Amino acid sequence: ALLRLASLAYYPITFTFTTLKSPLIKDFDDLLKLCDDPEKNPFLPFYLERIPPLMEACKPELVGISITTASQMVGGLTLSRMLRRLYPTIHLTLGGRHMLRLGQSLRELPGYFEAFCNSIVMGSGELALEALISGLKEGRSLESVPNLLRVDAGKVMESDREENIPITEVPAPDFSDLPLEQYLSPTPIVPLRLSEGCYWGKCTFCSRYDTRRFATITPKTAVDQMEDVQRKFAVSAFAINDDCLTPVYLEAVAKEILARGLHVGISLWCKPVAQFTADRLQLLARAGVRLVRWGVETGHPRILKLMNKGTDLEETREVLLASSRAGIWNHATMILGFPTETLEEARETIAFLDRNQDRIHSSILFQFSLLSHSYIVRNPGDFDIVNIDEPLTPFSYEHPFECRSGMNREGFDDFWRWAARHRVDTIYGHPLWYYLRNREYLLLYAARYGRKHTAQWKVCVKGHIVFKAGDRLEIMVKRPEEIPAQLLDMISGLIEAGGEVGLSWIRENLRDAFLIGFALEEGRVVGTLTHKRPKEKYLKYLRKKTDLDLTGYLERGYTYLRPEYRGRGIADRILKALMQGSPGRSIYITIRMDNKDAIALGLRNGMKLAARFINERTGHEIGLFTSTSHTA
Known part of the structure; x- marks a missing residue:
């Protein structure tokens, strides 16, 4: 500011x-x-x-x-x-x-x-x-x-000569002329370069498409350089800004760091491929990797195929989840406005961020730019591009272009403004990392305080005051007709972001609910629980599966809490308020038996396991819990 x-x-x-x-x-x-x-x-x-x-x-x-x-x-x-x-x-x-x-x-x-x-x-x-x-x-x-x-x-x-020293022969960087102690940082952060080129080199939007061979220094040399720089300049934080390093190579670097007992904090750029296994990511975390900037780029499979990233969205989700469980901060880069992208496809990218907030801790949105030397510039017809102009100034390498399909300029500009606001206001709720404006500072926070605590810090927009998620919370319980339409839309959007329930009936079920409990902080809905009036068709289904007659029961459901608010007893507070608003009513709830947190929440608050059955559509074992005694 x-x-x-x-x-x-x-x-x-x-x-x-x-x-x-x-x-x-x-x-x-x-x-x-x-x-x-x-x-x-x-x-x-x-x-x-x-x-x-x-x-x-x-x-x-x-x-x-x-x-x-x-x-x-x-x-x-x-x-x-x-x-x-x-x-x-x-x-x-x-x-x-x-x-x-x-x-x-x-x-x-x-x-x-x-x-x-x-x-x-x-x-x-x-x-x-x-x-x-x-x-x-x-x-x-x-x-x-x-x-x-x-x-x-x-x-x-x-010059008619082009000569380069292979990266394997380039010496360690020398920072002796830099007054590192004068930089605006509690500890120095320095860049390291471990490779040249990109091992993939096939992303269609990249200006370095298939231009240089890929080469790395040896893992031993990489750690030699870290050790040398740490000893000479008292540096413990390294920004490794290589375009893309392979999981196998990074594993070897991590093992070398651990073998020497170095204590460092590292940030990386990576492509979310399946070779980043849970074991590998745990190893990277133990070696000091605290922040990874993942090239996710889009949440829509058709656009991902056009980008030729060599990644798969479901694999990406698994990699990010394993990385988060290892304690690594995941930062996703996303591109909007790719040639032929429709409004619905662009919205799916924003929804992908929302649905995966438990594993995408921060993100940045880029507007697509058509860059000189990219595959798209060379093959515009593959992307329905009908006209490419020269850059607007001699000092730009971005080309204006026209595309026959996808969003028009005005439609994209409107969507971009909405997406930028929605990401900060709704998905992340004005997080501290957004106001840091610098990924190197984010590395320092993640290295010192850890992923969980860093994600919990928020900023009050009015006074730019930093507070912890949950410190300014309001718990509310209301009938659906008492909730303003805009607030009901926010509750519905939160449930949809949870991704654990069918989406087709959410809004109708909320409007017909008995009572809705929710948590508000700084005007943002961060958690919800509902006592619904179950549909007769569903009660018949449950009776067929369990032999239980649940006539007259309310169904507890639509339980979701934003990731940064978990572990602070907030779901219990919402549930207790909901129960106080539903005195004397019998309640049931269905929970997947592998959802330990939801089961624990129910058991803590008087629910008992009454029956089990298999959901034929998904193959999951489901537990039916009730507020009155039944024999399971």
Whole structure:
């Protein structure tokens, strides 16, 4: 909130801890104006004050600036532009992943070099920088420097050599020049890179589709680097940001960590495949994995097939459940607006998050972007795309496009606004992790406090006060006709999110219920229990299965509690209030015999097992419990 307030001084630029967005940049001239304007550019005054003394102290002949994301572009190019003007004899070279993605635009912009730099390293920089330093020192032509773009006689020239050091030969990272103790973090977090490329490399939306072979450093080398960095810089938290690492490889790394007795906290990017078994995930947790960002992407099988993720939704659910049980925080990345995606399919992705909140502890929504070099750009017809335009600016690699089917732009924009609100307001209830705005901070919380406690912290929107789930709870019991329609919809949505009952009759049964109990916190329904009037057809079915006549009984059901509220006695409180509102009434409830928590709740509150039977449709054994004595 404070950074958003501070960014008003530079309107229409907005910035946070990790992002900066500027609608002012539409072309090359706009970029130049912004980089030279101290009134609109928050970086330039800072650089003008801080950088010249540093330059005078070290008197460099070569300066390299890495720009890895679009959010770093304004800051990085402002610095480069300022240095270019103040120190024209210094050779300025740019690099980083964002520069690599803008390669085609840069090849067509010789003016870019005059304004910002002498050269640009496209790709790996180790050999390129070594050759560049040697060439500058000896006064040789730079045409032999690998991976380099430069300008000669007003034309952008590209090295005919591409050379990279295999990742297996790249040394451990050196953080000795960074004042890690000054970073806004209680303990340093540093990135590690264990691989190059992606072992899958087939996701149709990815700009790195099938572009590079996959290679990793050995598990021993990976842990050597962790141990070395921990010893030298007192680091215990590592963000391993590789695109995708195999379960077998991660198992080997985990065993090496445990064999050495290292104490670390680790975050990973992973693809939720069945090879992440429960045993493997338990092993990763013991080795220090505290946060995994899973590429789930969608909750609809047709869209998942179009994405070619190589994953299955049911397998994904099993992997996430096993990961959660191991104590790992699961963060899901989701994409909305994929070509041909309908409104119903997009809603299914949001429903997937809601139904699986017990195993998806946090998530982020991305709007689909059509990226240069992706499979979709190369094969638009496979995705019903009829027109692809060039990126709107030279500094973007996202293509506007038209699709014959799926949501239109206006319909998607409306859905996006609803989905963004629903995720925060309803599914997660303004969780603390959302306001951290930084996955590295989330790693620190998960590592220190654990998955369960971190999930329980909420934020009161009005005063931005942090509290624990359940501390501001209201227990209510009402007749259906006493409950406002909007609140009844929230109760129904919560029951549907539980996913344990048939969905077709929920709303009708709630409207016809005897009494509905529910828990509210900050206007959000977080738990519910209902005394229903059972349908005659169902009572006949139960009599046939159990020989019990339940005429006149109320049926207790639609029991659901949001995961972060479990274990605090809230279900007992709702149930006791419901029982007080139903004096003298006989109650029955049917529970799957493997649902130990629900059985324990009933037994604690006076229910007794009266009969057992098999549900032929599902094959599950069902227990019938009553509030009066029967012989089971």
